[in-house]
Amino acid sequence: MRSRSADDEQGQRRDRERPTAPEPLPHPVVDNHCHLDIADGDWLDTAEAIARAAAVGVRRIVQIGCDLPGAAWAVDAARTHPALVAGVALHPNEAPRLAAEGRLDEALAEIERLAQTHDKVRAIGETGMDFFRTGPEGRDAQAESFARHIDLAKRLDKTLVIHDRDAHDAVLDVLEAEGAPERWVMHCFSGDPGFARACLDRGAHLSFAGTVTFKNAQPLRDALAITPLDRVLVETDAPFLTPTPYRGRPNASYLVPLTVRAMAETRGDDLATLCEAIDANTERAFGGAW
Numbered sequence: 001m002r003s004r005s006a007d008d009e010q011g012q013r014r015d016r017e018r019p020t021a022p023e024p025l026p027h028p029v030v031d032n033h034c035h036l037d038i039a040d041g042d043w044l045d046t047a048e049a050i051a052r053a054a055a056v057g058v059r060r061i062v063q064i065g066c067d068l069p070g071a072a073w074a075v076d077a078a079r080t081h082p083a084l085v086a087g088v089a090l091h092p093n094e095a096p097r098l099a100a101e102g103r104l105d106e107a108l109a110e111i112e113r114l115a116q117t118h119d120k121v122r123a124i125g126e127t128g129m130d131f132f133r134t135g136p137e138g139r140d141a142q143a144e145s146f147a148r149h150i151d152l153a154k155r156l157d158k159t160l161v162i163h164d165r166d167a168h169d170a171v172l173d174v175l176e177a178e179g180a181p182e183r184w185v186m187h188c189f190s191g192d193p194g195f196a197r198a199c200l201d202r203g204a205h206l207s208f209a210g211t212v213t214f215k216n217a218q219p220l221r222d223a224l225a226i227t228p229l230d231r232v233l234v235e236t237d238a239p240f241l242t243p244t245p246y247r248g249r250p251n252a253s254y255l256v257p258l259t260v261r262a263m264a265e266t267r268g269d270d271l272a273t274l275c276e277a278i279d280a281n282t283e284r285a286f287g288g289a290w
Helices: 004-016 046-055 068-080 095-100 104-115 136-156 168-178 193-201 218-226 253-267 271-285
Strands: 029-034 058-065 084-088 121-130 159-165 184-186 205-208 232-234
Touching: 029 232, 029 253, 029 271, 046 058, 046 253, 058 068, 058 121, 058 253, 068 084, 068 104, 068 121, 084 104, 095 104, 095 136, 104 121, 104 136, 121 136, 121 168, 136 159, 136 168, 159 168, 168 193, 193 205, 193 218, 205 218, 218 253, 232 253, 232 271, 253 271
Parallel strands: 029 058, 058 084, 084 121, 121 159, 159 184, 184 205, 205 232
Antiparallel strands: none
């Protein structure tokens, strides 16, 4: 009999196996939220990730930086790879740590500098509120950081990309207080139809990830079903949130077709029509083609 540790090691190896590429999509789409820097040099390097995605119809990617090193990496990657544009910000779980160290102002100033270094920096994000990993003691710092990112997006005419985990009402409260920018995206939308309508009424694009394929995600699929065709986006949040049937393995942009096909089935859309809409919506949401 194998020891438990041997089984665990085999499971980890199995979970790291690269899933087979799905059938290509009938029209290109954009992965509007990816973290290539987290996977780079691990299970799939950046150039290969981009090439594998393009081969299945995911020809463009928005690379998101969540801290100062990640934001700098995103800008450099967007400069280097024509398929990429960048988003830069401090993740909401970074804000309390930086505030406690007395470095939040300095870090936000650096995000502003990075946002202005190249026209391929299209987004300020991901920013927002996260009540899953940060307790009440850190929420004031999150709200301050979120508000200042909103201001930055408006001043620089960049798209705002919002992270919301267990914080729906707080996100809307800050947006109401500050005023939403012209273009904003709810990254990895995680709410029900009521929250979807609240975001849509305020001008949001809703971005759906591999979570929409999970068995326990019916409220999310219900939200997807009521989202207008011209507001729907798709993302990976790679290397996280891998769609079924590969949940538990690292994610990558080349697996987007699995999510898009599930979205089309949920909505009752023709697949090509949905792909065309996602492609056009993403250009509009992120300030044009690249």
